[in-house]
Amino acid sequence: MKGGYTLNSITQLLDLEDNEVIISDISIQGNTKTLTIETVPSAHFCPSCGYKMHSRGVKNRTINHPILQDNFSLVLILKQRRWRCTNPECRYDISESFKFVNKQRRSTNATDMLIVTAYQNLMETSTSIANRFNVSDTYAHGVFDKYVKLDRLQLTDAISIDEVHIEMDEHCKYGLIIQDFHTGDPIDLLRSRRTEVTEPYFSAIPRDERNAVKYLISDMYNPYIAYVDKYFPNAVSVVDSFHVIQWITRSIDNYIRALLKEFRQRDRELQEKLSLEKGYEVSLPISDEVYLLQKYRWLILSNQSNIKYHTEPRMDAHFRCLMNTFDYEDALFRIDSKLKDYRDLKEKYVRFNDRNAGNPLVAANELELLISEYRDSKYLMFREFASLLEKFKNPIINSFIMVEKIGPGGIYNSRLSNGPIESINRKVKDLKRLGRGFRNFEHFRNRFLYATRSSPVLNGISEYNPVVYFENDDF
Numbered sequence: 001m002k003g004g005y006t007l008n009s010i011t012q013l014l015d016l017e018d019n020e021v022i023i024s025d026i027s028i029q030g031n032t033k034t035l036t037i038e039t040v041p042s043a044h045f046c047p048s049c050g051y052k053m054h055s056r057g058v059k060n061r062t063i064n065h066p067i068l069q070d071n072f073s074l075v076l077i078l079k080q081r082r083w084r085c086t087n088p089e090c091r092y093d094i095s096e097s098f099k100f101v102n103k104q105r106r107s108t109n110a111t112d113m114l115i116v117t118a119y120q121n122l123m124e125t126s127t128s129i130a131n132r133f134n135v136s137d138t139y140a141h142g143v144f145d146k147y148v149k150l151d152r153l154q155l156t157d158a159i160s161i162d163e164v165h166i167e168m169d170e171h172c173k174y175g176l177i178i179q180d181f182h183t184g185d186p187i188d189l190l191r192s193r194r195t196e197v198t199e200p201y202f203s204a205i206p207r208d209e210r211n212a213v214k215y216l217i218s219d220m221y222n223p224y225i226a227y228v229d230k231y232f233p234n235a236v237s238v239v240d241s242f243h244v245i246q247w248i249t250r251s252i253d254n255y256i257r258a259l260l261k262e263f264r265q266r267d268r269e270l271q272e273k274l275s276l277e278k279g280y281e282v283s284l285p286i287s288d289e290v291y292l293l294q295k296y297r298w299l300i301l302s303n304q305s306n307i308k309y310h311t312e313p314r315m316d317a318h319f320r321c322l323m324n325t326f327d328y329e330d331a332l333f334r335i336d337s338k339l340k341d342y343r344d345l346k347e348k349y350v351r352f353n354d355r356n357a358g359n360p361l362v363a364a365n366e367l368e369l370l371i372s373e374y375r376d377s378k379y380l381m382f383r384e385f386a387s388l389l390e391k392f393k394n395p396i397i398n399s400f401i402m403v404e405k406i407g408p409g410g411i412y413n414s415r416l417s418n419g420p421i422e423s424i425n426r427k428v429k430d431l432k433r434l435g436r437g438f439r440n441f442e443h444f445r446n447r448f449l450y451a452t453r454s455s456p457v458l459n460g461i462s463e464y465n466p467v468v469y470f471e472n473d474d475f
Helices: 008-014 109-118 128-132 138-146 195-204 207-211 220-232 241-278 288-295 325-335 338-354 362-374 379-389 393-398 419-434 440-453 459-461
Strands: 021-029 032-039 054-067 072-085 093-095 158-169 172-180 186-190 215-217 236-239 314-316 321-323 402-407 408-416
Touching: 032 362, 054 093, 109 128, 109 138, 109 215, 128 138, 138 207, 138 321, 138 440, 158 419, 158 440, 172 419, 186 440, 195 220, 195 440, 215 220, 236 241, 241 288, 241 338, 288 325, 325 338, 338 362, 338 379, 362 393, 379 393, 419 440
Parallel strands: 032 072, 158 215, 215 236
Antiparallel strands: 021 032, 054 072, 072 093, 158 172, 172 186, 314 321, 402 408
């Protein structure tokens, strides 16, 4: 104890034993609390020749500590002695050091841990973190790379894979994300989905670990489907239901866009004709067809179960009359009768996909009937869809299997899907956009894994273990 103050809090903060430091003064001015700290006087001997050293005086060194204590900013005044060897042939000179701050630093080592913690927020950049802690971008970047080196997590029985566009260089355009379906944690991020990267990576994983994988969830990219036979012999392929529906929805959208293009061309030709006849530029209002196909095609593309139909008429500025959702829908179908057929055929698959969760055998029978119906369709689009369903029939059926998943509310049963990995893909894109480009893939990988894993374990953190807060109000 010194001056009525205990050392518990300061030693917790600075990771020192009680007998190593004393607090010789405490002062408060405004919102700043200043602690003067010095070491207990003791004999010093030259590390070079063993002679006794003598003190050359004390130098005060001001150090900032980035943690508030009782809502006060904390400043440490270090009374740093300088020592010189008494051996005239040696004259070794050294300044006293403190464990909690490195040489040439103006803040305690707790700053490093706070910098590392700040990197968990994907909305932060190295520049914003550096500005907050009054360090350079290079220093903040270096601190992160020093402490954050994350290993691959162990594979589980259900894993998801998907590519993400990162495009750092010609060999690093589409990265590959591997995710634990049960927890949602990313297992790893590979710099490329190319075979020359993925083959040695998966082959290096112990065979017993790969053999434990039961479900490999992906989209309909053929090389992903082939991973089951190449690397995971005890697993079955699972095609995410979202990507199947996305395929037919995109096909219908392409048809609508082509239709919209035709009507726009018609309108342009009519405008040019009228302008030529009148001898001046004629401006025509947007046509009914273009208005509907631009603004309301979502009524055809969206799942009907997700559409909130309003029956109460509302004034439409274009048509200048009262209309409800059903009126817009009917107006779209009058443009082209195929639109209703496409919507209804698409909805048959959507309703099938919403049924039979946990009953893959029943789903298999229903899928056979759907494939047969689509195969006999008068529309080429749905005959092609039938071929797609036939090709990926077994992986689609496997998507109806239910497994346990861990969420904020606890453990629950969920269908196998790539929905969670799509969410993580957006975080990769956000990181890339906010960082305004990355050149170092390993830094990018560690930053992504550190920010998206629920409990990241830092490999290098054992080298540095500061306590970064005060436990009590002893000061």
